[in-house]
Amino acid sequence: MCVRLRIRIAAVALLGTAAVLAPAGAPAQLTGAGVTTAAAGPAPARQRELVALLRQDCGACHGMRLTGGLGPPLTAEALYAKPADSMTETILSGRPGTAMPPWRHFMTESEAAWLVARLRNGTIDAPDSR
Amino acid sequence: MLAGCAAPLPLRGTGDLGVVIERAIGRLQVVDTSAHATLGTVDGLGDLSHASVVYSRDGRYAYVFGRDGGLTKVDLLERRIDRRTLQAGNSIGGAISQDGRVVAAQNYAPGGVKLFDARTLALLADIPSAVGPDGQRSKVVGLADAPEGRFVASLFDAGEIWLIDARNPRMPRITRFRGIGRQPYDGLVTPDGRYYVAGLFGEDGVALVDLWHPERGATRILDGYGKGEARLPVYKMPHLRGWAIADGYAFLPAVGHHEVLIVDTRTWREVGRVAVAGQPVFVIARPDARQVWVNFALPDNGKVQVIDTETRRVTATLAPGRAVLHLEFTPRGEEVWISVRDDNRVVVYDTATLARVATLAANAPSGIFFTSRATRIGF
Numbered sequence: 255m256c257v258r259l260r261i262r263i264a265a266v267a268l269l270g271t272a273a274v275l276a277p278a279g280a281p282a283q284l285t286g287a288g289v290t291t292a293a294a295g296p297a298p299a300r301q302r303e304l305v306a307l308l309r310q311d312c313g314a315c316h317g318m319r320l321t322g323g324l325g326p327p328l329t330a331e332a333l334y335a336k337p338a339d340s341m342t343e344t345i346l347s348g349r350p351g352t353a354m355p356p357w358r359h360f361m362t363e364s365e366a367a368w369l370v371a372r373l374r375n376g377t378i379d380a381p382d383s384r
Numbered sequence: 385m386l387a388g389c390a391a392p393l394p395l396r397g398t399g400d401l402g403v404v405i406e407r408a409i410g411r412l413q414v415v416d417t418s419a420h421a422t423l424g425t426v427d428g429l430g431d432l433s434h435a436s437v438v439y440s441r442d443g444r445y446a447y448v449f450g451r452d453g454g455l456t457k458v459d460l461l462e463r464r465i466d467r468r469t470l471q472a473g474n475s476i477g478g479a480i481s482q483d484g485r486v487v488a489a490q491n492y493a494p495g496g497v498k499l500f501d502a503r504t505l506a507l508l509a510d511i512p513s514a515v516g517p518d519g520q521r522s523k524v525v526g527l528a529d530a531p532e533g534r535f536v537a538s539l540f541d542a543g544e545i546w547l548i549d550a551r552n553p554r555m556p557r558i559t560r561f562r563g564i565g566r567q568p569y570d571g572l573v574t575p576d577g578r579y580y581v582a583g584l585f586g587e588d589g590v591a592l593v594d595l596w597h598p599e600r601g602a603t604r605i606l607d608g609y610g611k612g613e614a615r616l617p618v619y620k621m622p623h624l625r626g627w628a629i630a631d632g633y634a635f636l637p638a639v640g641h642h643e644v645l646i647v648d649t650r651t652w653r654e655v656g657r658v659a660v661a662g663q664p665v666f667v668i669a670r671p672d673a674r675q676v677w678v679n680f681a682l683p684d685n686g687k688v689q690v691i692d693t694e695t696r697r698v699t700a701t702l703a704p705g706r707a708v709l710h711l712e713f714t715p716r717g718e719e720v721w722i723s724v725r726d727d728n729r730v731v732v733y734d735t736a737t738l739a740r741v742a743t744l745a746a747n748a749p750s751g752i753f754f755t756s757r758a759t760r761i762g763f
Contacts, residue, residue: 310707310725310726311619311620311682313433314434314619314620314621315621317431317433317434317451317474318407318408318431318433318434318451319431319433319451319452321431321451321452321474322474322492322493323434323451323474323476323492324476324492324523324525324540324569324621348617351586353567353569353585353618353621355617355618355619356617
């Protein structure tokens with residue numbers, strides 16, 4: 255079991271490496287992305303795609319309202335004290351040994367960093383008026 | 385007529401009714417599977433971003449378990465909330481006892497199982513789960529009803545299966561099976577009520593308890609089904625509830641692989657696998673067991689595939705729309721209802737011809753639950 259676990263971690267690491275070596279930055283599913291700049295964040299259409307991804311797909315484990323589930327809560331209260339860089343890295347590479355998968359093929363590093371900033375300051379739009 | 389005074393309801397049964405969860409707005413639709421129609425909606429159910437439903441044995445009341453710990457008893461005939469309680473901080477689902485008297489909720493936070501009076505939703509027992517490696521009470525997954533007044537559940541963090549004897553629901557008795565494997569993510573009870581099967585996320589394997597012989601403990605099956613192949617990242621946990629046991633074989637999702645595993649339920653050995661279009665989420669047998677239908681995790685969640693259980697091959701690939709979340713067969717399986725979240729619709733297919741026979745509008749639909757679940761073990 256230990257050996258198998260190690261293989262899996264290696265596989266995940268390899269996947270990460272492959273993505274770094276070929277940084278096309280072409281998210282597999284989310285197309286129609288605009289230009290991303292560090293200062294302004296992704297273009298508005300891309301922001302909406304990222305928030306939808308966060309709500310629906312990250313939300314499968316973290317809750318659509320980000321209050322947690324199989325994965326921990328992603329509310330501002332839960333995240334503000336955690337280092338932003340390691341959170342970005344967790345999104346991109348996942349956390350081996352847990353259920354957190356790598357999302358590198360769905361977003362660029364700067365997009366992940368933008369999501370982390372929004373999560374930490376609690377400015378992700380609510381899914382509805384409630 | 386006075387305002388607020390409802391007209392008398394026309395007499396009708398509930399055998400062809402069901403509910404569709406509208407996850408983003410905390411609402412459900414009451415649907416009629418004979419008419420392919422929405423009869424009405426019930427809202428005020430809280431956070432239904434992950435929701436599941438069990439039915440009273442008379443098929444009139446739906447017990448809805450919401451993400452926010454809400455447990456709501458909905459009257460399908462009057463289309464209103466009969467009772468509602470906020471019973472936990474974060475919940476994932478539940479089950480109803482064999483005799484229909486006890487509703488059990490499985491909770492993530494605080495981790496554990498709670499038992500309620502099915503009529504009043506009064507709390508009968510609070511069963512805290514065991515602490516996992518992170519020092520927190522384990523998240524409870526895979527809760528199912530079993531014969532002789534029992535429930536079975538799995539502890540994701542602690543790696544245990546608990547058999548809960550709830551014949552005296554105020555004093556439940558727990559049998560613990562430890563060391564069953566890493567991170568059980570969901571479980572099912574076979575249609576005959578004999579076996580409890582828990583899928584493992586943390587390793588390639590499945591844990592099995594023979595409920596006729598719990599004294600024999602849990603056993604492991606399908607060890608190392610990935611055979612050292614790199615597992616793909618899993619973007620959505622498979623669900624085992626809504627099982628596919630067909631013709632003596634269990635069709636199970638392979639976690640992190642584009643495969644459905646086929647297991648002989650007499651020997652619990654793998655007898656084959658079917659290559660499919662993505663990572664399976666739901667693998668569900670048509671009630672007559674002639675077909676198994678499969679939907680998939682991101683990025684293949686626009687497809688549904690049909691497996692012929694005799695030849696064990698994919699015989700059709702359908703594209704119901706963007707983000708297929710769930711499918712539910714009508715009681716005898718002539719039609720299947722499929723929820724398509726991002727297209728805001730439910731699509732109904734004829735399972736023999738695979739033709740679309742109806743489309744219903746729905747707001748980000750997720751789970752679909754028909755009252756025929758009321759009479760099935762493990763639902």
